[in-house]
Amino acid sequence: MTNFTTIEASARAKAGKGAARATRRDGLVPAVIYGAKQEASLIALDPRTVMRELIKTGWRSRLYEIRTEGAEAGAATRALMREVQLHPVSDRPIHVDFQRLAPGEKIKVAVQVVFTGEETSVGLKRGGVLNVVRHTVEVNVDPDHIPERFEVDLSELDINDNVRWSDIKNAGDVIPVIADRDFVIATVAAPTVVEEPEADAAAAAPVAVPAKGAAPAKGAAPAKGAAPAKGAAPAKGGVAAAAKAPAKPAAKK
Incomplete structure (x- = not known):
């Protein structure tokens, strides 16, 4: 046996944008039931009821029995929820369309x-x-x-x-x-296997960097501003040559 979800609704007297806005001001969601060669029915729904159905999977194929307040006892409309319009900013439901189900009609x-x-x-x-x-x-x-x-x-x-x-x-x-x-x-x-390209051996080779304070290689020029090693003779014409030691004083006669 097919299961139906029951929805409680209240009737709306007027159609149109103005009537729909008035329904929303009252805190309800305007809705309409159409199809099965019958006149459309105007109803209003609790927004919490609509959101409860939307968060469930498969709401487009779920069957509903809509019971309208004031209708005859036991009377209910069987329908499918076809479209739900949401507010562009708040994502709250602002209108719902139901399609009425007719017995024997696919x-x-x-x-x-x-x-x-x-x-x-x-x-x-x-x-x-x-x-x-x-x-x-x-x-x-x-x-x-x-x-x-x-x-x-x-x-x-x-x-x-x-x-x-x-x-x-x-x-x-x-x-x-x-x-x-x-x-x-x-x-x-099948699983997708991604092979990484081989790295260029030359590009991947490490570059030797001398340790801090290490002596430069034989024949290499000292770094700019580096102090000469202890005991080493200063370069010809270098800074040390300019600072000559004072001459010995002349012997007293």
Whole structure:
């Protein structure tokens, strides 16, 4: 049996932008229910109710029973949440569109794909990578038989294996929108190995730097401003030559 999520709503008397703004000022979210060859119904929702549904996965394929305040006891409208408009700054819901479900009339809906067996998958354990082609599959189905999700078992998949629509076990009587081929749902791709280029030996060779205070190599010029070694003769014409020792005093007669 198909499960429906119940939503409480209140009726709105007027349509239009002005009426919608007034609904928002009252702290509610304006919404509309259309379809099934009936007149559109104007309702208002608690924003917390809308956000509660949006944070759940697969809200586009979830079935709702909308109970409007003041309606006859037991009366409820079955619908799908088709579109939610959010505020561009705050991301709060500002309008919701529902599609009314008609008994026996097939509808197009996107059903979520859920993957199992990843821990035991042969290909994934060998280093393969799961490549998901479709997170949801659009199908045409009777409203009373909409599957909650499609399950895909990955446990038997090796590298380069794939899962197609025909491999889904719980598809039931649904008809995929893509009906001209057995399309791919997911594949197990081979791991990608990136080889690093060999470094240039010449560029990688270390450059010798003399230690601090070490004597320069034989024949090398001393560093600018460096003091001569202790006991070494000063260079000809160097600074030491200019500072000659004073001459001996002349002997007294």
